[in-house]
Amino acid sequence: MEPGNDTQISEFLLLGLSQALEQQSLIFGLFLSMYLVTVFGNLLIILAVSSDSHLHTPMYFFLSNLSLVDICFTSTTIPKMLWNIQTQSKVITYAGCITQMYFFLLFGGSDIFLLTAMAYDRYVAICHPLHYMVIMNLRLCGLLVLVSWIMSVLNSLLESLMVLRLSFCSDLEIPHFFCEFNQVVQLACSDTLLNNIIMYFSAGLLCGGSLAGILYSYSKIISSIYGIPSAHGKYKAFSTCASHLSVVSLFYGTVLGVYLSSAASQSSHSSATASVMYTVVTPMLNPFIYSLRNKDIKGALQRF
Template identity: 70%
Template sequence: MLTTVPGQSVEGGTGPFQEFSRKYMQPGNQTAITEFILLGLSGDRHLQPLLFGLFLYMYVVCVTGNLLIVLAISSDAHLHTPMYFFLSNLSFVDVCFTSTTVPKMLVNTQMQSKAITYAGCLTQMYFFMIFSSLDSMLLTVMAYDRFVAICHPLHYMVIMNPRFCGLLLLLSWFICLAHSSLQSLMVLRVSFCKETEIPHFFCELAQILRLACSNTFANNIVLHCITGLLGVIPLTGILFSYSRIISTIMGISSDRGKYKAFSTCGSHLSVVFLFYGAGLGVYLTSGTVHPSRKGSIASVMYTVVSPTLNPFIYSLRNKDMKGALRKLLQHRAYSQ
């Protein structure tokens, strides 16, 4: 004797179980995909040369400017301090950050095919998560460095000794590598349908999960929890550091002393507002049901524009950096 479950027919039914089976369990609906299609910022062919020229210019400026920062700091003994140690690492990470996304986008704007292989997409996603998280962690460490320098100046060199600075850097790398590895391994268990178009110019995890045929509930939980933690905790640390810094500066009697203290934090604060402002905007709009290219345009702010502007922000308002860059360029000119 056959029994039936309410909402489920014996054969060929349309109940909830059948719908779930057809969507997630039938092999005909899933395929071993070999590539994704990156739709990019615009589908207008007339805009492709303009986008290519604009992003090529920004990429060259970003790489050149950040590498100059690294070379200037490494070549000038006066800049071998904790603040510039973290700044040189931030500049290196920014070069890697933009290099994970922009070169592929430049290639796609010049080719008819916008495909990226499955392995290439996951690799790009893996390194993007590493370097974006490292940007956040290094900005937090730099805020702590400014907190110690202004609030505890007499103990600055004792607290921020080379060993402790190295440990902070290693801890940042470890957290970011663990985060990216966990997210990437969880993506490997996801199966995809025939729909492989990503409305973005790079392989972003949230966009990839939207193309999945299998259940991605666990992936989304981990994604939002870890992204929230890596965003909220560092930002909270930065805000706490600067609340203490501001209260300390307001207690300084001389206006010159206040200006000098504020000037050491101005560049870092500008970069923090630029990076977290753009990143927060993208994160808040990433949960939309119908993703569009507007999200990818917003992502340009923290993936390309912010790393490109960082060298200018740190060099134009910093006499030590301008002096080190001038020496570096003069030495290069004399050597030729």
């Protein structure tokens, strides 16, 4: 059975987080609340940064882009989940599943690249403060964001096209609340070796490479902070990257926790439940982390 127009597959079934009917209202209310908080909180960050001239700096330029990506990231999965619960339907079309998978990979990759760019920004600010504005000029910041989008588009396009070559049999139930790439590949009847190779290679290159870049940046940052003679100077230097470090720890901690725990338990339901952490909870908490730990953002939100 060939993919594309020759395939007999027209739809998949998203099993969601729970099959119990009495829990559907609770799940709907909880996820609707988290989604609204995510959109509203990240939108406030974007509006605060764009409206306050004091925040027109590289760090907040990257932050506003991260907030935009987080809104799009959650909007890829949660509205469809809420719609299915409301209509008591589990169906997602084949085209809709591939589209959802594409945009999930796109915005997830952009999230990773932006966190890496923000780590580089903090590295330059602390390790090369006198040359900060020269190095982190508008052109470089725009280029870093552009490269982030290009790399994410190419990766998500490659992985989505690789799914199109697969053929599927009668088992079309996805034990997840969205079309998670690995879960969809596991349903295929055809050979998935090439898909798995590309999936693990991309994950290693994107996540592993980005995490290595972040860790290298922070190793240099810590070395520079230790070289500052005064305790006040050390605290001030560390406070400029505390919010970013918190977001990075939350994002990578939840992603690694999800995939390591799912690999150990081999439970698709456990993986779906745990993935809520990085698909919903982390984007929701990012605005709180930056607004609570950052006086500039607090001031801009108050003025806004």
